[in-house]
Amino acid sequence: MSVELNLEALAAWMRGIGEPVTGELSGTRVGQGQSNLTYRIDDEAGHSWIARRPPLGRLLASAHDVEREYRIMSALQGTGVPVPTTIGVCTDGGVADVPVFLMEHVEGTVVDDEETTRALSPEARRRLGLDLARTLAKIHAVDIDAVGLGELASRKPYAPRQLKRWTRQLGESRTQERPDLDALTQLLVDHQPESDEIGLVHGDFHVRNVIIDERSGEIRAVLDWELSTLGDPLADTGSALAYWTQAGEMPGGMFAASMVEGFPTRAEMTAEYLQASGRSGQSLGFWHVLGVWKVAIIAEGVYRRVLDNPANAAGFTPTPENIQALIDHGWDVARENGLAS
Known part of the structure; x- marks a missing residue:
């Protein structure tokens, strides 16, 4: 599946906020999710992140708000609720026509099949x-x-x-x-x-x-x-x-x-x-x-x-x-x- 993100522009944004991006980024759609689209993002040094963006097509007014999702997960850091470390929300129109939420990649298994x-x-x-x-x-x-x-x-x-x-x-x-x-x-x-x-x-x-x-x-x-x-x-x-x-x-x-x-x-x-x-x-x-x-x-x-x-x-x-x-x-x-x- 295609990655509906401009990975070159995303790499530039990530470097700008201090993320250790080496070389070019590659991306792969992950998960069975049918709402916000989720991608694993990898650089040439083996670093990995997760990016989420709203789905394509017509969106309902109150749905698919990745900035709100970022706020919630950020607030839960250190509470005992297991959540990935949040990194930021990219609103650069060169990356996507919608906000993109970036978080750490957590190694493990998702039981979805x-x-x-x-x-x-x-x-x-x-x-x-x-x-x-x-x-x-x-x-x-x-x-x-x-x-x-x-x-x-x-x-x-x-x-x-x-x-x-x-x-x-x-x-x-x-x-x-x-x-x-x-x-x-x-x-x-x-x-x-x-x-x-x-x-x-x-x-x-x-x-x-x-x-x-x-x-x-x-x-x-x-x-x-x-x-x-x-x-x-x-x-x-x-x-x-x-x-x-x-x-x-x-x-x-x-x-x-x-x-x-x-x-x-x-x-x-x-x-x-x-x-x-x-x-x-x-x-x-x-x-x-x-x-x-x-x-x-x-x-x-x-x-x-x-x-x-x-x-x-x-x-x-x-x-x-x-x-x-x-x-x-x-x-x-x-x-x-x-x-x-």
Whole structure:
């Protein structure tokens, strides 16, 4: 795949801020991400960095803000949350027509396909699953005011904000009429929990957004903070559960690492998180359904962007059938949690 950056201009900018760039830069698209585009950047001396830029084509107004992502990851340095060291944001129009966020390259493995998943030992798989839950608890323990993120977003009740935002995203990304998705939206509106806890929410926490030690399964870095905001921490946990597919649940044939033997179950993940965080899981069913609902809307948005510009495709691209399967799964989770009959 092509690198949508002017690497010669990027090298000049990097040298200007003191980065040790030797010779010419080369770049490679990495990851399965369908939102911000991610590249590994290498120089001739073997130094490596990661660059992120917004996707190509039509962008939604509030999405793909790499400068905001840089701010969040910079604030988390030294908090105990594992994040790469941030370097800066390049706004030089000679590098790209959009801002470009540069960070250190963290060595490790991203579990984003079946081959990588099955290469892990069963012990590493279990460690990874439980470490996801513990890392989520670390994120939710961050003192947002102390690290300068207290004004990152509104502190108003989170469920109405999420429903408003993602309903708008669906309206702007919609590729066809989906009355059952609209009905699921109304179900969530009718079952909003009361919550006054506000903390840092990652917003897209799942196994493909972390770098791990492939031998131990330990998490080395959490990536992709572009959807991070302030809100109810259990929303993150619900989203993580939405991505943690179990055997017999696979929506639309999409691969999920968590189906491979050795990973903990959703119940074990939930118990690990609640123990590490000290929280009650009373409203977790609502947030699990909302998490699946969001995944369906995100998939619709990815499909919309690929229709707009095929260059945005990377790895698996959702189909209308995949999106429908996610909607069906959302209704299954709603029934399991007593939100629907």
